[in-house]
Amino acid sequence: MTDDGEAERLLYEALGASQRLGFVGGRSISEVIEHARVFVDALSAVSGAVLDLGSGGGVPGLVIAVDRPDLAVTLLDRRTKRTDFLSRMIRRMGLTDRVTVLAADVDDAIRAGLTGFDGVVARGFGPPAATLRTALDLVAPAGTVVISEPPSGDRWDPALLVELGVSRLPSDPRVAVFRRVS
Incomplete structure (x- = not known):
């Protein structure tokens, strides 16, 4: 493994290349990483293995991997061009x-x-309810699910959360964090 400065440089290079290939949107790489670090913060109590659902260009999965060397990270995407x-x-x-x-x-x-998985993260995977349902199929019973939120605010129907048996945990407004109710 590389030192922190080298890891950060390689992260910027990787996400820059991802952006040039059209796998990451047009925001600055610094902004992309800053937003991805909200996922890192939301996973602070998670140990073990994390899945990035629909990893695309590597956000937030690569950032999680760099910032949390204690975690095993799986990047899942159906598009081989992106996974290659x-x-x-x-x-x-x-x-x-x-x-x-x-x-x-x-x-x-x-x-x-x-x-x-101990944690599942998703950014831009699909409609909110479908993303949460899919993530719950992947996460361990006591695991954490973190889903990116739009700037427009809350989009989670309380009835859906009751139906799925999950509670929403306090978090940065840019993500929604869920855990199953015991």
């Missing part, structure tokens, strides 16, 4: 010992047994 890119980036960043890239449809991955 992510595989190259994690090799370049020296993260292959604890970051895994999977090219698969999430439903196929769940049927194949990809479950039990």
